[in-house]
Amino acid sequence: MRYAIIGSGNIGSAVAGHFARTGLDVAVAASRGPEAVAPLAQRLGAHVLPAEVSDALQADVVVLAVPFDAVRDLVGQVPDWSGRIIVDATNAIDPQTFSAADLGGRASSDLVAEWAAGARVVKAFGHTWARVLAREPGDGRGGRRMLFVSGNHPDANAAVAALIEQFGFEPIDLGRNDTGGLLQQFGGPLTTRSLISQPIGGASPAEMDLV
Secondary structure (H helix, E strand, C coil), X not given: CCEEEECCCHHHHHHHHXXXXXXXXXXXXXXXXXXXXXXXXXXXXXCEEEECHHHHCCCCEEEECCCHHHHHHHHCCCCCCCCCEEEECCCCEECCCCEECCCCCCCHHHHHHHHCCCCEEEEECCCCCHHHHCXXXXXXXXXXXXXXXXXXXXXXXXXXXXXXHHHCCEEEECCCHHHHHHHHCCCCXXXXXXXXXXXXXXXXXXXXXXX
């Protein structure tokens, strides 16, 4: 399985950190070229591989950690994704007001799926603050930080959930984009929420981690 992250900003760097921590190779690409990713690779280690965007787009699982406005042109560089997985970590934001962009009530990941012909799109890694996402997944008391996934292809959701679990987090599958996706996309009720699962015998099944 070949993994890639496109975008080396806060979210992309946080996700790359978990690949490096768990010993999984990941190509990381940025619009300014591999040299822009070199400092991140030096900081995180040999599992982070600077790449050209064109090469990263060919991975089996591609994490999009770029501005939402750049997504359409980016994924359109691939005529047919042939069932490969796109992990949509983007946030559709109105930059003038820093509020949720008006998408006519549609899930942002459904728009990504329209633009990326033949891709299986899974929403993940974008619902919480980057600084929280970058933390160790455990809380030191046996609990694990929860990360949400949603998408219209259950098998793709399961694949991304398995990756999240490999990172040490507790994956929660919210279902389809037009239901669960709306809950976790920017402006939804799960935006910025950071929840910790508790082991049996803990204080509660889940508690809010205030950040």
